[in-house]
Amino acid sequence: xxxxxxxxxxxxxxxxxxxxxxxxxxxxxxxxxxxxxxxxxxxxxxxxxxxxxxxxxxxxxxxxxxxxxxxxxxxxxxxxxxxxxxxxxxxxxxxxxxxxxxxxxxxxxxxxxxxx
Amino acid sequence: xxxxxxxxxxxxxxxxxxxxxxxxxxxxxxxxxxxxxxxxxxxxxxxxxxxxxxxxxxxxxxxxxxxxxxxxxxxxxxxxxxxxxxxxxxxxxxxxxxxxxxxxxxxxxxxxxx
Numbered sequence: 001x002x003x004x005x006x007x008x009x010x011x012x013x014x015x016x017x018x019x020x021x022x023x024x025x026x027x028x029x030x031x032x033x034x035x036x037x038x039x040x041x042x043x044x045x046x047x048x049x050x051x052x053x054x055x056x057x058x059x060x061x062x063x064x065x066x067x068x069x070x071x072x073x074x075x076x077x078x079x080x081x082x083x084x085x086x087x088x089x090x091x092x093x094x095x096x097x098x099x100x101x102x103x104x105x106x107x108x109x110x111x112x113x114x115x116x
Numbered sequence: 117x118x119x120x121x122x123x124x125x126x127x128x129x130x131x132x133x134x135x136x137x138x139x140x141x142x143x144x145x146x147x148x149x150x151x152x153x154x155x156x157x158x159x160x161x162x163x164x165x166x167x168x169x170x171x172x173x174x175x176x177x178x179x180x181x182x183x184x185x186x187x188x189x190x191x192x193x194x195x196x197x198x199x200x201x202x203x204x205x206x207x208x209x210x211x212x213x214x215x216x217x218x219x220x221x222x223x224x225x226x227x228x229x230x
Contacts, residue, residue, distance in 0.1 A: 031216070033216075033217060033218070035218075035220075041222055041223070042120075042122075042207055042209075042220035042221050042222045042223050043161070043207070043218075043220045044220075045217040045218065045219070048216060048217060050216075055216070056216065056217055058217070088159055090159075090161060092161070092218075094216075096216060102149055102166050102168065103211075103216065104163055104166070105161075105163070105218060106163070107153075107160055107161035107162075108160065109158060109159050109160040110159040110160065112159070
């Protein structure tokens with residue numbers, strides 16, 4: 001089975017620009033969650049997509065938006081980039097239909113975004 | 117609201133020795149799951165071990181074991197026989213029955229010395 005892959009691995013953007021990050025979920029997984037991890041901190045939940053619908057959102061402004069496609073891959077879009085958006089963005093896929101607390105989340109290697 | 121606390125920002129351990137990483141959590145939900153992840157410098161989060169709130173026994177996975185003390189809301193990770201490859205950041209995380217997101221602590225950096 002293929003793992004979770006994210007692209008690009010590194011990205012440098014200018015303040016005010018827009019960025020799109022991509023995530024291919026693991027085969028058989030219908031749920032994708034996005035996390036933001038600032039340097040030296042733990043990941044913070046941005047939002048989750050389950051079967052193409054947003055299903056839960058963390059404390060992030062509306063300029064953070066996303067999509068999930070019929071093949072369950074996902075995009076994270078960030079508009080009007082700010083310097084504080086510089087972080088590692090992690091995508092995690094899982095199979096929510098298993099209905100278990102132990103729904104294991106498989107993470108990608110992340111996209112390191114730098115806003116200058 | 118969930119909260120995960122990891123009070124040790126960094127730890128050094130000698131190769132082949134055991135190390136305990138502390139994690140306390142706060143939730144009002146009776147049903148929840150606790151996870152430990154390892155994050156090497158490459159960035160990927162690697163799942164290590166899981167403990168359910170109703171599990172009667174402490175979880176073990178190879179060299180990893182979880183010291184679960186429910187009344188104290190504590191879920192410490194024990195790594196036995198440390199190896200150089202164990203040097204990484206370690207995160208404690210929690211999920212409850214009503215919310216499929218993972219809530220993470222701030223992490224503990226472990227450095228294994230030869």
